[in-house]
Structure formats: structure tokens, C-alpha cells
Amino acid sequence: MTSTDESGADEVASIALRGRITVHTATPIWKSALETLARNPQRRVIVDASALEYIDSVGIALLFDLVRRERPPGAQVEIRDLAPNLAALVRGYDPKDFVQPGARRPHVGLVEQIGRAAASQLAYLQHLGSFLAQCGTGLRRSLFRGGSMRWGEVLEVATEAGANAVPIVLLVGFLMGVIIAFEIGLVAQKFGAVIFVVNGVGVAMLRELGPLMTAIVFAGRTGAAFAAQLGTQKVNEEVNAISTFGLDPIDFLVLPRLAAAMLVVPLLAVLADVVGLFGGALVMLGFGVGFLQFSVQLLSAVTAGDFLLGIVKAAVFGATIAAVGCERGLSTGAGAISVGLSTTSTVVTSIVLIVVIDGIFTVLTS
């Protein structure tokens, strides 16, 4: 048992420590000891450690906290009968080393915060632009100027990012077709214009939703994986090892992923288009439009241009996601936490950029 108490003597208060003071028992003892000091601001305080059996690092901190406090002359705290090695340990700490710095972070106003955030985003976009330019140069060199694109790696990445993503893309694409057809169909039915739902589903799937939903799935699934892979390689200094072999990390790590993404996202978008239209056709059966009628109306409503626009968009989305994922991965700082941040940042940045690029495409092609 451990206790603190005050003697009735005029000049001296005492704190008696008994038993064990450990991380598990220190809290009430510490509190009681500090209360004793507070109640006796003008009296000398003796800490009697003669009955102390065991003390751990928290107990040492308690003793040091008692003796380090500034008190008037004649009212100091004195520890008695502490084992010599522990007494030396407590004496070895300098109270000046534990003074808390008073300086706080300067206040930053709202306008300044917005300005700083905008500047940092601008700097990031600049950095991303320069990274994309490097990738473009590397891609040209690899494909046309006798460079060696690592096609084995491209196929490997394409299999993982493309073939393995087929089921989820099929599911999302099918559901998008169903939802669009159903929502538009309910409204069109009121105006007797059910047949034009086919036009809406066709244009929406081929020009917008097919590539867009595929890209969002790709960003969450593969963009994040790119960032995590390259980020871990950066943390493990594998990227440095590649550089010291005289290899360009962009050629070696980024370009295969970029090429694979530009290859598979359009293919996945085609699948999403097909199953989306099929989902729409299934819903239209419920509105009295058969498969044949659906296909005739669809062919009159959409053109090869709509389909190709969607495919081009999907390729651009794929390149954007791969570039963002690889750039975030290669910009990873030290430690596991940085890898996590890079992954999150990849998904958020990719989706924002996809939507912005989609908007630009829409404006340019309308």
C-alpha cells in the first residue's frame, strides 16, 4: 500500500510512500502528493521513501515531478531514504529540459487558408502536368524510337487490372443501364414517349455512363493499387535501386501501367456499354418495347461517333488514373502512413479529374 500524509509539525509536511509505485498504481498517489504540495505552499515537504518496495519509470517521473517544482526558499521538496541509484537517477534529470515551449502556431485567417490551399493545388497540377509530359516523352521513346516497352509487364498489369475487373464492371454497367432505363421510362410513360427512352439509354451509356462508371471502378480498384505498389517500392528504396542501375523509374514502372490502363479501360468500357444496353433493353420489355424494336430505335438514335467518343474518353480516363496513381506512388514519403495517404489521394484526385475531363469533353463535342 502507498499513502501520502501530512504531519502536524509547524515547519514540515511529509509525504510517506509505501509499497509499489507503478504505472498501474501511480495515479492516486501522484494526485495526493500534488495536493499535499498545494496545501503547504510555504512549508518544507519531506518525501519519505523508506517503505518503498518497488518503483518503475512512472514512479521515477512522479518523484521528479515533486522535486522539480518551483517553491519559495525554505519550502523545497526533499526525498529521503530513496535507494542511492534511484536518487541519483532523479537528480540526473534537469527541470529545464522539461519546460514546455509556450509558442503556439500562428493564427492563419480563412482567406489565407483558402489561398494556401489553392496555391498548393495549383502546384500539384503543375507537378502532375510535368509528370505527364515526362510520361509522354517516355511513351514516344518506348513505342517509336527503338525504346523497349516491357510488354510482359504490360500484359501482366492488364490481366490484373483488366481481366480480373470484368465481373465488377459487368455488374455496375448492367445496373446503370437498368436504372437509367427505369427512371427515364417512368417519366416518358406519362408523355407517351416510351420509345424515346431507348435514345436516352443509348446516348447516356455510350457517351457518358459506360466510360465514366468504368473509370470510377478502375480508379478505386487499380489506381489505388498502383499508388500502393509504387509507394511501397519507394519506401523500400526499390525505386532508388532502379535509378542506380541507370534505369528510369518512369520507363520501368510507370509506362507499363500507363499502357496497360490505356488498353484495358476502353475494353472494359465496351463491356459496360454492351451490358448497360442489355440491362436497358430488359427494362424496356416491361414498358412494351421488344428487343427488335429496341435495337432498331437504338441504331437510329446513336452513331459510331457516340461509341468512339466513349472509347476515346475511356482511354483518356485510363491514362489519367494510371498517371495519378503512379505519380502519387512515386511521391510517397517515408513510412506506412504515407502509403495510405498516397492511396487515398489517388482515388480522390482521379475521380475529380475524371469528372473535370468528362465535362471538358462534353463541352467540346456538344
Add this chain to the structure above:
Amino acid sequence: MAAQSMQENDTEGVPPVISVRNLRMGYGTRVLLDNVSFEVRRGEIMVILGGSGSGKSSLMKTIIGLYTPMAGDILIGGRSIVSARGEERAQLQRQLGVMYQSGALFGSLNVLENVRFPLDQFSDLTLDEKNLAARMLLQQVEMGYAESLMPGELSGGMLKRAGIARAMALGCSILTLDEPSAGLDPITAANLDRTILSLRENLGFTFVVVTHELQSIFAIADRAVMLDPISRSIIAQGNPAHLRDHSDDPRVQQFFNRRPDASR
């Protein structure tokens, strides 16, 4: 006056705090160590040594309860950590402070928060009190100046010293250190050895240290057990200097005298 966490360096006749009895451990069906028995006495610095792949780190991880042995027993303060389950096992594990080879600091916390982490989890001290205790531990390992740095900003030696400070935070009396000197420059390694000796001297810790750094072994170890990957067991046990000077075993002589294999 009662013994207040005091320590004598002469550990002859002192009761064991760790007893490893006829231990067999491995991975899957592959036996890595067999028939391993030794004791660590209170206040002793016991070194587990041996070449790469001899099972040093695996033995340490079995002692601290991370791996379950195939046979045998390990007693911590007389209680079996092998058969303990649930809270009893957690209690035994909390008696052992562990510094992992890489420091294993939490990447999202700064150095002070890392050292304070066990106190945050297991004590109801105020934040100021926990900070004071954590700062004093950092001073013990000469890391007071680095409390606000993140683990990613630390060198190898700093990571290890911060790892030791965190291992000490729960007031455990046994510290297990995995390769504390590996990859460090000679000055940093010597400083770390000094830190280990001063912690034993001042706070009475018992140490189990896994290492194959010869200078460090001779600087800190009271006793050593030497593992061998071929015989998969302990081939020598005793004071390292005594083993170097008096052991007849050629494997022990080869290790302490840094001789390459004859066949190469």
C-alpha cells in the same frame, strides 16, 4: 530500507525470471530449434547469439509469446506463457518490453506519442503526467531532443532508441531487444550499449538481447546462449569472453574469431 528496484550485476544464485524448458519450435512441420533450455536471471543481460538463420529472432518471438512452440515450456516469473490464454497471457506479455529490429514505431504518431502510447492505453494518469514520464524515458535513451519528430524522420539508431523507450514505458522489468546494434555505426552502437548498461544499472532491467555483433556482445553480455542452425539447438552457454577463450567447440571458436567456412 527495502530493495527499490535495485540491481546487482552479479547474478549468481539470483532466481530466474525467464525459464525456457526443452523448447521445440518451427514453422509448419519444419523444426527450427529443438531441445532448447536455458534460464535468464533477474538483472542479467543475456545474449542470444548465432549466425544468420540459426533461429535467434524466432526464439525471441517465442519467448515473448508471439509464436507457439511445438513442445516445451517458457516460464515468465514462474508462470507459463505457453499455456496462458486471454487476459493471463496479455498480463505476462505486458511484463516484457520488446524492441523490434526496425524499432516498429507507429508511423502516424510522433516520437513522444509513440513512447506515451502504452501509458495512454493502460493508465489513467493526466496528459501532463504521461508526457513527463514519456519525456523522462526519452532522456534515458538520449532522445529528448527528437520528441516531436515522426518515425519517418529518424535514423536507424534513433528508431531503436525510441523503440527501447517505448518498451520501457509500461514499467516492465524485462526488456527483449532484437538486433539492437545491427546496421548502426560504431559510435551509435557503442552509445546504445552504454544505454543498455545504464538502464540495467539505474532501473534494474533484465535484458534478453538477440545479436551477432561481437563488440556489442562483449560490451554488455553477462551470459550468452549460442544457437547453431545445423544442430538446431544450443551449442554453448556461458560468459562470452569465457566461451571465446575456453570453448573447445570449433563452431564457437569460428564465431568468436570471425573465421570463414573452411570449405569456401
